Amino acid sequence: MIRRLLLATLLIPLNLVAADAQPAKAEQRPATSGPAITQPARRQSPPVTRPTSLAVPFTQFTLPNGLHVILHEDHTVPLVTVNVWYHVGSAREKPGRTGLAHLFEHLMFEGSGHVKEGEFDTLLESAGATNNGSTQNDRTNYYIDAPANAVDLALFLESDRMGYLLDAMSPERVNGQRDVVKNERRQSYENAPYGMASIEIDKMMFPEGHPYRWPTIGYMEDLTAASYEDVVEFFRKYYQPANASLVIAGDIDPAKTRALVEKWFADVKPGSGPVPPIDYPRAMLASVTRKTIEDRVQLPRLYISWITPPLFKPGDAELDVVSQILAGGKNSRLYKRLVYDLQIAQDVTAFQASAALDSQFQIVVTARPGDPKSTPTALIERIKGIVDEEIAKLQQAPPTAREFQRAINQIEASFYNRMESVGGFGGKGDQLNAYYTATGNPDYFNEDLSRYRALSAGDIQAAAAFWLPANRRVELTVEPMKAAEPGKHE
């Protein structure tokens, strides 16, 4: 859930290929209790020498009020990113108030004690800066990307909403963003093809009460119910400096920047202290759960989802590689069979969506209607049979050396590509905060990459065998509504 569509998305000409974006990794907190199961043993592969270091040098300090600050220099262009992570996401929401973390995120842009409504954006745009925020299960992040001469302004605004948001909060402001968020839900879920699928899947994956059971966007009736008092309580509990971390990266002078941080955040009052991690047992599926929903679409789609290890836990990296081998590129097993050879699918994606409490491994296949006599159900059953065959093959024998190395090389290259940009979502500033939040070490780039370099082809087979059982998973099918079938939709 992001606060706004990136402007570019309004301008992009039609991309005819419907692609499912892989959800970004969320922060990780240690699971306090896990299922009584033994992880597959990991074999060691011979070390590969690679010359280039991935180091992202940084300095860090913690203010007396508990705010942790990380600084990183990159003088490529005269730009700076100010990136804040609050260690709270939709997983903290209470029943009946789903969507509150994300609604709250929207309210962070509406003004604070010393910033009038609308001024946050006006001041930043006047300085040539852009900004945005996003909410996931485990965290909420914000960035301001500004020319290097506007760091002072960015820190003033960031500190003011951390220290004085409630001075400007009112029921009217909550109402205003409530309407906006409801329209975000309509646009991204209700009016988007297959938009309701993820909401259904989460309900099938996680038991009643599990913090990942409800959608980050929230249920419509809960968005209606969210009150000014809820917002105040949420801020006091979670939006305190000790529950946040601040990264300033780019064209900065670290000493001067530190002085500015100390100046602007000095009067942000400490709260009750860091919020302890969520203590919730690992979820487990005991059987196969199946469901079919209808949507205003013409192509049926199959989703298969498993509960998998949290971010950075054993199995997490292996499953990233599994996803590459199954659906990364033309030669991947599912793509080649379903899309390239048989041509009974329009697209296939597979991904490990890592999160703090439980991750999900998901395979998504959009069917291509062929034989008009074939029903959507029959199409999906055929595709499911082939998906199962391919998973079984990977469970019975390791990927070939070529397949395995191809996947590892792609993952390794992605680490370099992630080093190019400083600001925005996914830039170096955001990644430093993500690694700090998950591991305590902002420069965890090399350690993260080492997880993949240490794997062998046998580890991939073992992870597929252990984590993708045919008899414990969720299967959701989206079928066309009668009125939307090919040739009958008008």
Add this chain to the structure above:
Amino acid sequence: MKILRLRVFVRALLAVAPFLLLVSLALHAQAPDRSVAPKPGALPALKLPAIQKRTLSNGLPVWIVELHKVPVVQVSLVVKAGSGADAPGKYGIASLTADMLDEGAGSRDALQIADAVDYLGATLSTDSTSDASSIELHVPVTRLTEALPIMADVALRPTFPDDELKRVRADLLTSFIEAEDDPETLIQFAFPRLVYGPRHRYGTLSGGTAATVKGLTAADLRQFHSQRYVPSNSVLIVTGDISAADAAARLESAFGAWKGAPMPTAAIPTAAQLTSRQVYLVDKPGAAQSQIRIGWIGVPRSTPDYFALRVLNTILGGSFTSRLNQNLREEHGYAYGAGSTFDMRASAGPFYASAGVQTDKTSEALKEFFNELDAIRKPISPEEIEKAKNYLALLMPRNFETTERLAGSLAQMFIYSLPDDYFATYTQRVRAVTPADVQRVAERYIQPDKFAVVIVGDRKVIEPGISALNLGSLKIVETSEVMK
């Protein structure tokens, strides 16, 4: 602007001054003065990237910008062979040609190309827009030696195998079906079709239609490739962790022997402008939102009004604080976001204001759209113009941060023949825009009484409200009509 600042300062001083007299300096040092937002300091100097220009032995220009930060290189071959020049009946040929380049090239078949590229940790993409086609390689610098010959094969020696064409065509035809299901995508087909009609090339998206795509053969694509992908029509752009000398030498061996005679192409005709307001409704039963696009034929990229229009559009719908977004999202909450675009191409592309609005507020939202489109023609305060100019001018350095964005900026320079000092003078040209310029272009290019209003939404619910607005005659349009 100055006067405004002064007033704020005085108010702040009055509030703080008595306090300062009584309180120790130490306390003052602890609590920052939040009464006035800090003003940005002196603008940092932007080192504009030096474009090192070379020419291969076949005359193909090479533009290189060294960026030694991350060990990656981007190599783009940009060819002025876009869909804008697709012949009637062959709409989609430029796009399908680009799609097919990596489906067989040199001695490799489609799977071998993908395997080789993926194994190198590279991405090799082919793309086509209205004015150009491109082949883009992004690769770890240590793998460039192996990747470059594959890129050269894909760009220069595609084989267009029949079975791969059959598969790619089926994929494309299915994506047209998917487009019908997504209101946000469907309106991207509907709006240009209703503004430009089926006969002007801009009335159909780059990819063509199901009918034209079905008619394209491998022979068509081969001919298009051999006639339009020629060195005299192209540039190689290299950005990243490589020296200019090294890059030029490698490209000479990969692309230096490429030959081909230039083929003149006719200029894309300027479409006939709309003359009266017309409302079009595409029915989407049950839609939770109505997709709206309002506009007409805008300007070509070569317009002398480019900078004034950029400033105008930033104010109208090109930024978060723009009037359309403030009105439809922040003030009324009808939409998640609203904006406007001048889509500038070789010939005059469309202008449109757009949003997805909640179904039960469709007519209210339309009213607000027109309120803003009317209001933008009236004098705009110097402060609002100054904000937009700052935003545009100061955002510019972002174009140079990554190898990909740098390559994209250079590609724009090539495609639209922008002068060598384009980026060096960009900021001053934005700054030179006056309030009178903005007013003049607003009156000329924003004429709401002649705009087409295109809505994709739940007819049963929204039609009565739309009719009651009396915006213009209302025409119900079938999905099949805008897709064919």
